Each structure stands twice: as structure tokens, then as C-alpha cells.
Amino acid sequence: MSRFALVDCNNFYVSCERVFDPSLEGRPVVVLSNNDGCAVARSNEAKALGIGMGAPVFTLAETLRRHDVACFSSNYALYGDMSRRVVTTLGEMVPDLEVYSIDESFLDLSSFRAVDVAELCQRMVRTVKRNTGLPVSAGVGPTKTLAKVAAGLAKTHPCLAGVCDLTDETWLQRALAATDVGKVWGVGRRYEKFLKVRGINTALDLAGADRTMIQKRMGVNGTRLLDELAGISCFPLETNPPAQKGVGVSRTFASGIDDRISLDEALSSYAERAAEKLRKAGLRAGVMSVFAMSNRFDRKHFYYNTASVRFPTPTSAASEIIKGALSAFDEIYKEGLPFKKLGIQMRELVPESEEQLLLFDTVDRTRSTSLMKALDAVNATMGNHTLGYASSGLSGPKTWRTRFNHKSPSYTTRWDELPRVS
DNA sequence: TCTGGGGTCCTAGGACCC
DNA sequence: TCTGGGGTCCTAGGACCC
Numbered sequence: 001m002s003r004f005a006l007v008d009c010n011n012f013y014v015s016c017e018r019v020f021d022p023s024l025e026g027r028p029v030v031v032l033s034n035n036d037g038c039a040v041a042r043s044n045e046a047k048a049l050g051i052g053m054g055a056p057v058f059t060l061a062e063t064l065r066r067h068d069v070a071c072f073s074s075n076y077a078l079y080g081d082m083s084r085r086v087v088t089t090l091g092e093m094v095p096d097l098e099v100y101s102i103d104e105s106f107l108d109l110s111s112f113r114a115v116d117v118a119e120l121c122q123r124m125v126r127t128v129k130r131n132t133g134l135p136v137s138a139g140v141g142p143t144k145t146l147a148k149v150a151a152g153l154a155k156t157h158p159c160l161a162g163v164c165d166l167t168d169e170t171w172l173q174r175a176l177a178a179t180d181v182g183k184v185w186g187v188g189r190r191y192e193k194f195l196k197v198r199g200i201n202t203a204l205d206l207a208g209a210d211r212t213m214i215q216k217r218m219g220v221n222g223t224r225l226l227d228e229l230a231g232i233s234c235f236p237l238e239t240n241p242p243a244q245k246g247v248g249v250s251r252t253f254a255s256g257i258d259d260r261i262s263l264d265e266a267l268s269s270y271a272e273r274a275a276e277k278l279r280k281a282g283l284r285a286g287v288m289s290v291f292a293m294s295n296r297f298d299r300k301h302f303y304y305n306t307a308s309v310r311f312p313t314p315t316s317a318a319s320e321i322i323k324g325a326l327s328a329f330d331e332i333y334k335e336g337l338p339f340k341k342l343g344i345q346m347r348e349l350v351p352e353s354e355e356q357l358l359l360f361d362t363v364d365r366t367r368s369t370s371l372m373k374a375l376d377a378v379n380a381t382m383g384n385h386t387l388g389y390a391s392s393g394l395s396g397p398k399t400w401r402t403r404f405n406h407k408s409p410s411y412t413t414r415w416d417e418l419p420r421v422s
Numbered sequence: 423t424c425t426g427g428g429g430t431c432c433t434a435g436g437a438c439c440c
Numbered sequence: 441t442c443t444g445g446g447g448t449c450c451t452a453g454g455a456c457c458c
Contacts, residue, residue: 033426040426058424074426101458188456219432221456248428255423297425343427402426 002233003140003167005107005121006147007090007128009083010135010155012103013041016082017072019133020411020419028069032057035254035403036073073404077413082132089131093124098238106144108237114167121163141166144235145228148185149175149203176204176229186225191218203229243349244281249274250343254403256295258338263292264326265393266400267342271325272392274346275318279372284314284355286348288321290328295340305332313358314350317368318375321346322391 009015013031018024028045032038039046039055049067051060057071064071083102091097096108109117121138128136139150146166153175154164166172182192184203194217200206206214207229214222224234249270257263267290278285289308296302307328315321325344357365378387409417 035424035426037425054426056425061424104458186456190455218455221432244429246429250427252426295425341426 001110001142003109003112003117003142004144004147004233004237005094005109005117005138005140006100006144006151007086007105007107007121007124007136007138008151008155009086009103010137011041011043012083012134013072013074013079014043014046015134016075016079017070017408018043019082020078020408024070028067029072030060030064030069031072031074032406033074035252036071036405037252040074071406073407075408075410077410078408081412082134085132086128086134086136089128090124093120093127096237096239098241106147106237109140117167118163118165121165122161125162135162137162137164139164139166141172142231143228143233144237145185145225146172146231149179149183152179152183172231173204176207177202179203181206184225184229186221243351244283245349246345246347247274247277247281247283247285247349248343248345249277250291250341251400251402252341253339253400255399256338256340257399258336259399260333260335262393262398262400263333263339263342264329265391265398267325267329267344268322268389269392270342270344271322272318272389274344275316275321275372276376278316278346278349279352279376282352283349284316284352285321285346286311286314286350288324288328288344288346290325290332290344291342292329292332292339293341294337303334303337307331312361312363313356313365314348315363316352317363317372318389319368320363322389326391 014029017029017031026045027043028049029043030039030046030051031041033040036057038057039051039060040053042051042053046069049063049069051063051069057064063069079102087097087099087105090105090107094107094109098106100106109120112120117140121140125136125138128134137151137154139147139152139154141147141150150164150166154160154162157164164175166175179202181187181195181200181202182189184206187195187206195206195209200209207226209226211223211226214226218225227234251266251270253266287308287310289306291304291306293304294302309324309328311320311324329342375387379385409419411417411419
């Protein structure tokens with residue numbers, strides 16, 4: 001029988017902040033999205049205050065003030081680095097590992113005996129805490145979905161000390177009965193509502209639900225979900241993640257922007273970033289689309305449009321992608337309209353090793369490739385944005401730049417921001 | 423006034439072809 | 441008066457995940 005574990009970092013972003021500022025222990029803490037717009041991570045204390053996932057900060061002002069909640073802007077460099085440390089530690093203990101997200105990994109424990117499993121998980125929880133300072137929980141089950149259920153219980157029931165093993169049938173029934181159907185992996189807001197209207201309130205109800213009805217509303221994923229809850233594994237461990245299908249870069253502005261120069265600068269910087277992501281992954285894109293929208297909360301005047309560009313041959317050259325993005329934007333730009341969000345998406349990705357040469361090419365590919373190599377090398381050694389394109393705007397305050405007013409130092413990724421021990 | 427970003431997969435419907 | 445069927449490809453939209 002297969003057996004999976006899910007190791008999940010508790011309140012990950014908040015816990016990363018706490019590692020470097022222990023005075024935050026026991027205090028309500030939230031980490032905010034870009035532009036310090038929404039609460040995207042909350043400590044248990046913040047959750048207890050009723051601060052919801054994704055709650056807009058302006059609706060929280062009173063709560064944040066009254067309870068002296070510590071607020072942080074997202075520090076992606078720090079979280080990414082801490083995540084790698086967790087994965088390294090886990091990988092040393094269990095070789096079959098799938099990095100599922102920045103704060104979760106699935107492990108294949110099929111070859112471990114039942115008695116070993118709980119002990120192994122407890123050891124993982126202790127080791128990760130010792131090596132990184134981060135609290136994690138582990139759940140075990142015969143399928144990924146059940147391992148997720150187990151991890152959810154491990155996190156919310158302190159008596160389990162961070163580990164929950166649902167290999168045992170009797171515990172499994174009780175665990176499913178205690179799990180809200182909306183918490184099941186693959187059941188989002190829409191499906192939760194649909195299920196609850198039909199009296200399916202818990203994971204146990206769902207496991208016993210009518211297959212045809214589930215299939216009709218939730219498609220093949222619905223039937224897979226039923227199988228997974230019944231202990232039949234449908235989602236294998238993905239140790240070699242399949243090639244990425246797309247690369248996107250988009251940002252919301254702190255307030256609406258209608259001036260064309262700022263919009264072009266913002267878009268150019270996203271194009272630059274997208275090109276960089278492609279090169280880092282060793283990929284090139286055949287097609288790019290640009291999208292632009294106004295404030296989506298103003299439904300009456302909402303504007304959304306996209307335009308696409310096909311490249312003569314797949315590319316990851318910043319200059320070509322910037323040029324394409326700006327000309328595509330020209331098709332959808334509307335004068336006088338306050339834009340709230342711009343973005344680009346790169347699709348039809350191919351490995352750069354599969355280069356297709358064009359008979360009549362307008363770009364000197366060899367030169368442009370070595371230029372990009374040089375640019376990446378400089379930015380890798382001298383720091384991000386040491387070299388960039390003038391079309392993305394010269395340094396200085398910009399209306400389109402994302403706001404991070406409460407950011408902690410990059411403790412682990414910048415020499416000049418290392419924490420000091422005194 | 424203020425409301426994130428980056429992904430995946432599935433399905434339905436239309437265009438097109440034989 | 442009669443007006444097929446099946447396959448493929450593409451896109452948009454909807455659902456989900458973190």
C-alpha cells in the first residue's frame with residue numbers, strides 16, 4: 001500500500017519573520033500582499049482575532065490598531081530562502097520528495113513500516129525546527145488527499161504535537177468526520193457551497209456522496225477526489241515536476257495610473273522580468289500576451305483587454321520581449337482610463353536547447369544570446385537590477401512601483417542585511 | 423482612498439476539415 | 441422535400457491550488 005506524508009510549515013510567512021525577531025512570539029502577526037494590500041499570512045493569534053485570509057488591510061485598520069498587530073510586507077527573498085532550507089533538511093531524511101509549494105512538501109513513505117512512520121515524522125518536525133527555526137506539521141495517509149487531511153488536523157490539534165497518522169482505518173473515519181468539506185484539497189468556495197446545499201458538510205459525507213452527481217458537477221477531478229478519500233491513490237508523487245507551461249508577470253498599482261509613460265515603464269519592467277524568468281528556466285516563449293485592466297472592484301466601469309504577439313522564433317531576449325509587449329499594449333491602451341493592473345504571459349515554451357534558426361532573421365541571435373548571458377552574470381554577482389533597460393525607467397520614485405512599507409531585512413540573502421548578534 | 427501574484431487543469435463551444 | 445458525423449484544434453471561462 002502506498003503511504004504519503006505532507007510536511008507543511010505553520011503560518012509560513014509569519015513564522016519566517018518570527019525566526020529573526022523572537023519578540024513576535026505570542027503576538028498577533030500578519031504578512032501583507034503586494035502594495036501592503038491584503039493579509040496573506042496570519043499567526044494563530046491573528047486568526048483568533050478574526051483576521052481572514054486575503055482580508056483587505058483597509059477593512060482591518062481598527063483591529064490592527066486595537067490589538068497592536070505586527071504587520072509585515074512580503075519579503076519574498078527571505079521566504080524563498082527559508083523554504084529551500086526546509087526542503088534540504090527533509091530531503092536528507094526522506095529521498096522521495098516532491099516540493100509542492102513554497103511551504104509544503106509531499107514525501108513517499110511507502111517503504112517505511114507503520115511503527116516507524118509516526119516516529120520518523122516526529123523526528124522531521126524536530127529536525128526542521130532545529131535546523132531552520134520553523135515550526136512544521138506532518139500528516140500521513142494512503143493518498144495525498146488524506147495526507148493533507150491529516151496535516152490539517154496535526155496543525156489544529158495541539159495534543160497531536162504536530163504529527164497525525166491516518167494510516168489506521170478507525171482514526172481515518174473520525175478524522176474525516178471532523179474535517180469540514182470546504183477544507184478538503186480540491187474543494188474551493190464554489191464546490192463547498194454546492195456540496196453544503198446538498199447536506200454534504202464533512203469530508204466523510206463527501207466520501208459517501210453519489211458518484212454521478214459529483215462527476216456531473218465537478219468533472220473527472222471530482223471522481224478522483226472520491227477515490228482519494230477512499231484510499232485509492234490517483235495523484236502519484238511528482239519527483240520530477242513536468243515542464244512549466246507558462247511564465248507570467250503582473251502587478252497591481254497602488255492607485256490607478258493613466259499616464260502612458262508610467263504604464264510603458266511598468267510594462268517594460270515586467271517584460272524584462274519575464275525574459276529573466278525564462279532564461280533562468282532555460283526556456284524560450286513562442287507567444288506573448290499582454291493584458292491590462294482598470295479597477296476590478298468598480299464593476300460599472302471595468303475594462304479588461306488582451307493582445308498577443310507571436311515571435312518569429314521562440315525567444316527569451318529582453319529587448320525583443322519588451323518591444324513586443326509595448327506594441328501589443330498599444331492595441332489595448334485607452335487614453336484617460338486609470339489602469340490598475342498590467343501583466344504579460346509567455347506561452348508555448350520550448351527548451352532553449354531546441355533552437356530553431358530562421359532563414360531570414362532580423363535579429364542577430366548569437367549576439368543577443370551572449371548579451372543576455374552577460375547581463376544575467378552581472379546581475380547575479382553585482383545584485384539584481386545592476387543592469388537593466390532604460391525603457392523600464394531610471395531609478396527613483398515611480399507611481400507604478402509596488403509598495404512595501406513594512407518590509408523586514410533580507411536577513412539571509414544580503415550581506416548588508418545580515419542579522420547582528422550583540 | 424485603500425482590495426496580491428503565479429500557476430494548473432478541465433470543459434464547452436466554435437471553426438474547420440474530411 | 442430532403443440538409444451527417446466525427447475528429448481536431450483553439451479559446452474563453454471556470455474551477456482549483458498555494
